Amino acid sequence: MKAVACMDDVLAIERRGLPVDLPTSTYEMICRGAAIDPSAPALSFFATADDYRNAERWTYGELVHDITRTANMFARLGVQHDSVIAYVLPNLPETHFVIWGGEAAGIVCAINPLLEAEAIGELLNASGVSVLVTLAPFAGTDLWQKVQAVLHKVPSLNDLVLVNLADRMPGEERFAVRMLQRLRSAVPSQIRIHDFSTAIAYEPGAALGRTRRPGIDDVSSCFCTGGTTGLPKIAMRQHGNEVANAWNAGVFLGESIGPGKTIFCGLPLFHVNAVMVTGLLAFSRGAHVVLGTPQGYRGEGVVKRFWEIVEHYRVNFFSGVPTLYGSLLDVPVGDCDISSLEYGLCGAAPMPVELLRTFQDRTGIRILEGYGLTEGSCVSSINPPLGEHRPGSIGFRLPGQAMKAVVVDETGRYVRDCVVDEVGQLVISGPNVFVGYTRPEQNSGIWMELADGGRWLNTGDLGRCDADGYFWLTGRKKELIIRGGHNIDPAAIEETLHRHPAVQIVAAVGRPDMHAGELPVAYVQLKPGTTATEAELGEFLRHEINERAALPKGIRIIDAMPLTGVGKIFKPALKRRETVDAIRSALVEAGVEGATVNLNEDTSRGISAHVELPSTLHEGLATSALGRFSFAFSVSVAASPESNVDGAAAIEVPTRSR
Template sequence: MGGFATVADIEAFEATPLAERNLPESTYAAIRRTAEAYPDDIALIFFLQGTAYQQSVQFTYREWLGKLHQTANMLHDLGLRPGETVSYILPNLPQTYWTLYGGETAGIANPINPLLEPAGLAEIMNAAQTKILVTLAPFPRTDIWEKVASIADSVPSLQTILQVDIANYLHGVKRLAVGLMRLGKGKEKVRARVLDFDKTLARYPADRLISGRVIRPDDIASYFHTGGTTGAPKLAMHTHFNEVYDAWMGTVAVDVQRGERMYLGLPLFHNYGAIAVGLGAWIAGATLVMGTPQGFRGEGVIPNLWKIIDHYKVNSIGAVPTLFKALLNVPISDADLRSLQIAICGSAPLPVELARQFTAQTGVNILEGYGLTEGTSVSSVNPRRGEPRIGSIGLRYPYQEMRTAELDGERFVRFCAPNEIGTVIIRGPNVFPGYKDEFHNRGVFIDTGDGKGRWLNTGDLGYQDEDGFFWLTGRQKELIIRGGHNIDPRQIEEPMHRHPAVALAAAVGRPDPRVGELPVVYVELKPGATATPEELLAFAREHITEQAAVPKQIRIIEHMPLTAVGKIAKLPLTFEQVADVVNSELDSIQEIAHKSVEVLSDRRLGLLASVKVTAMPGVDKAALEQRIRQALGQYHFRVDLQMEG
């Protein structure tokens, strides 16, 4: 069995220079190489419904390369050139992958989260200067086309829209029913020409590229959206070699072999599913099993996942902690899981207790890894061989440096000693060249002065132990700072996850005029479990070892806010705490007749409370404004105060 169990294994692997590894020069060349070597192997299996997972379509590597050729040829013929952008707003479909890698072959691909609001979709496309958009045709229980149609004309660069029709995967009565359900829909008029993806695709050759393009390793392959504030989306640029290296190394690190079956349920607008799982599988000659357009969120997927793994003889599955938590509530029953060898977890910290419970139930170890979009996808992972170190993010990838450092703002001070907490920085072939908008590149890279190139400041805090394993302790911007004392949220969250009634816990800072911030914990209970805030607070006092980290209050909520890839979304919780503090201060001022408070994240000012106030009749507005500013000026957030009326 291959893979790496120790730093010594990694260093031995690195004895062969990366330049001698003969990696493909582009993502297209990577898929072509495997297709030419194993044309009749299965590249992808796709099923549309979790309740009918036995009904699937599959593509050999020969067919998969053919679809890639056709997509690239179609996009080229529609006017896409190197350096120009094709965006996609799609769920998980074979056409999504064709657009990603066909788009990278013809130009630059830009995945966009279909769950975003229309204004957000338009902002990303305008930032990317989208020329062609691939999106969903009208389909029951989806609103993607309606959102796209409402903002298409606000993207001046957009010339062509290609619609993917999910109904093409239906047959008989089901397809007829969908046709009847969408009668009269999809009639919205847009300036760009609108074409049917599959019908247009069929006109192009599958055996070659018609463009004659020669792709260089340092050509930009994609723009991945990583966040950013309103009006200023952050688009991370990936080169072809970034993606080829990271996908290749991901499968080498955990020893994925030709013919293995990897399950995909994560969204394809996120780098992990798109690159680490997808491209990684096809570089290794593995088979990707992709379930439903909604991925793990598809109807019937979670209740049937053990049966799905049994049916398709899946060998590995990549997911986020919320998925593994959900699976603990699904009986294995008579499903045969002997094929399942590893589970890989990323995108969010894995609670130690959750990992232990999953292994106890399934006999399968969860290998926690770490990565970020700016590092293409993955930078470290626990070894497949031996016992994983639960709570660690594993060993660094070969050919990529990974250290912890003491930083003074954006200035490098020194590297940290073993077990000393610092900022995680990385340098290597997976580190992106920067964001598309130069504005966002401020403070992203660190110069250590060694003359060997810049390092990426990940913004994550952690340490490296004596054996080379990395452990995260939090993020710089997530730290709760109480009276000058830094509190890592995980000091609070990990103990709370051990409470038998707690499903999810998230600690954030509540602004406080005296000590800066006080820790507050939001808790989602397990289905059917009961607990009061008082009971949970007593548990916290008993199990949180650092007194300063004991939460000031605990709030039980029905559903923890999550991002589209299953991470806990802490920003809405922080916004709620800031709004609560502002409202409390304003409620104590009797001269206020009416108020409204909105909290947002400003790209230059950071956390911003937008406050509108109307004074009671006869009140001196100037004096009231001064009093409000004094009250709110005690806190670390910025305030935009407007006196109305």
């Protein structure tokens, strides 16, 4: 099956429709992928980058066997189809067993292991967890300490299943029974404790036993979204959503993912991209997944030795965020043979066009930019593997993924579809779209009724569609700050700073960053008669915010917050200030002095920057520096000292003198 090359290919696939025998669950979908060749490699795992040549390996027959044993273990613990199994785990083979075995038995809930204890406890309670799978105590990891600290706050939890990293230590005898006895006093008495390896060893792996077979309309998973901090927002997806998304992405990408192909997984398995693109999609088509270290791309030496890993495993495909591609640019390919690589997928945050072009020119690897959201299972659009790739675009919508830009009124109600290249609210509809959030009040306003009478999901993103069917993002109506692919809710920073006795008004915005995409910055207006320094406020936040990524890179104390005519904080003014300052800082760092920076707001293209240089001497340096940002830009050279450049001047916000 050939991959998509143009929009006509997408339409042709849609005319054929979904197959009548589409799998009814993710478990069945993986079993069908395994049946292509049960002896083929399915999953490889290496614990450290230095030891990447010595990986554990599972064939497809062995993978399904261990997933089945895990599902049967959960059923023995009393898991029903509506029971929640939460996992707080790094990237391990057992994580995949828990995800897919958990979905076969009940509902899995993914929780970021990098969160602090309090945030983990909030999500466990919000999910209504009955079984929790996490790491046993192990030297060099703090996950057990964080989880153990909140167990007494989760009354719904009945069973604690521990994955023991010591099982993988060479020359070290297993001590599961002794470890569980030692932990008994540290765990509330009503919670039963189990060793994962021991528990599944007693289960049959040939077929599902006592567990009820999941159906297409059963809830399969819950993923945290809307930012990793703040009020828990958990999206519920059905088996049918995940199966449809994996199938649609598979026919879009064609033979590039299938038997004989190798996929590298370095993104964290609490994120839908890793779970769906380098998990279910690959397994459903009989491809080989290489899982690199428990920390993925963050693992020591993984990026440094990435090209060696590609050569050794003959990797054909990998998925990452813009910051990964930026880091890989600093690693010379050298003598490594990376000819097996067909392309890399980039999502989670906008990819700077200059970074994309530089990476492709230097490595010869094609990057396919895509777009998706947890609420849409994962992938909604991708640049075509075989057709024209338009840098800056998020590509064509997947087959079966209805997607359009629409005009809405001031209340958010649908008015009409946008015409070609007109910016509007992006909405999606299709079998991959989730059923809603666990908190009923969070579902208010997310659905939109269009002229066709169908139910469409308001993505919160602004975009346009060109005449050839390529979609382009032009902004985010929702105010999430995306730092290296991590979603940060500004409210988490703002609500925390509001608790400081000297703070009157707070606004958190994203500052453009060449490496992380965005960094959170907080603006603060103090109460009259009070004093506080930026350092004091920063120290206050360090004790109050559970997510390290959400800690602001800077705190700006200002005399007066910019407000709209009705008294609302005017965040665009602050965002523009940070954007101008980030550009100036990047130019100075590149050796470009004396530049004038202006921002322009284009209704069809979003924010763009114009930089005027005093001479042609540093034009190349300026272009290179600006190209690392995700917004459009232009560069000119001043004709004379009196010359003036059209465009909106940067908005200055008065800073309190200190």
